[in-house]
Amino acid sequence: MTKDHLRQIHCTSLTAEKEITPDKLQEMLEAVEAFWIYSGNPADCHAGMTSGKHTNGFIDVLRLLCYSDISLGLAFALANKIRSEYDGPIDWVIGSDHAGAALAQNVACWLGAKSDFTEKGPDKSQFWKRFQIEEGEVVLQVEELMSTSLTFGKVREGIRAGNPTPVTFAPVAGVLVHRSNVWDFDGTKILAFSHYDIESWTPTECPLCPAGSKLIAEPKKHWLELTTRH
Numbered sequence: 202m203t204k205d206h207l208r209q210i211h212c213t214s215l216t217a218e219k220e221i222t223p224d225k226l227q228e229m230l231e232a233v234e235a236f237w238i239y240s241g242n243p244a245d246c247h248a249g250m251t252s253g254k255h256t257n258g259f260i261d262v263l264r265l266l267c268y269s270d271i272s273l274g275l276a277f278a279l280a281n282k283i284r285s286e287y288d289g290p291i292d293w294v295i296g297s298d299h300a301g302a303a304l305a306q307n308v309a310c311w312l313g314a315k316s317d318f319t320e321k322g323p324d325k326s327q328f329w330k331r332f333q334i335e336e337g338e339v340v341l342q343v344e345e346l347m348s349t350s351l352t353f354g355k356v357r358e359g360i361r362a363g364n365p366t367p368v369t370f371a372p373v374a375g376v377l378v379h380r381s382n383v384w385d386f387d388g389t390k391i392l393a394f395s396h397y398d399i400e401s402w403t404p405t406e407c408p409l410c411p412a413g414s415k416l417i418a419e420p421k422k423h424w425l426e427l428t429t430r431h
């Protein structure tokens with residue numbers, strides 16, 4: 202699949218599919234150079250992160266979500282997945298600033314709910330300050346990618362802190378790509394299309410360097426070399 206092919210995908214072709222399989226999602230992410238997993242072969246490269254750590258995987262779902270038809274189609278599938286597990290009320294769909302925002306709005310369209318996003322503050326905090334969630338209304342959280350539960354938790358914390366009355370969260374939440382070990386957060390079950398175990402290490406702890414795998418320090422600039430398998 203190529204980027205040109207992605208641009209030709211209309212959301213109706215995705216909404217016609219029964220479900221988005223992990224392979225299908227991975228194929229689309231690879232087309233926009235947003236997905237790489239170390240092959241396990243030391244002849245292949247591994248990647249450095251901006252933090253200085255080394256890693257065996259890289260996923261950036263936002264690069265796919267800027268293709269608006271695909272975002273809408275993925276949101277449809279996520280809404281269906283949520284409805285297959287939870288048929289109770291959903292009044293708001295809320296995601297994080299930045300990448301969760303558009304997805305939250307698209308999911309809300311398919312669920313007939315209201316939507317907005319929390320806004321980034323200092324120290325990874327997320328603020329809720331523009332709307333009041335009425336008492337009794339139910340909030341569904343969605344995120345495009347869950348790496349740890351940090352952002353997910355900050356969104357929830359921000360909504361609670363910014364709303365004048367107590368907030369009820371749905372017993373499920375929707376995630377496109379899950380790479381965390383958290384499947385239950387504060388009583389909310391995390392539903393995801395795909396899961397990957399990705400690790401990162403300090404340079405001295407990295408097991409891939411001593412195994413002979415070459416480090417690619419700037420993966421986005423050397424994407425072809427990183428993703429070439431021997």
Ligand SMILES: [Zn+2]
Nearest residue numbers: 255407409410
């Ligand atoms: Zn390394």
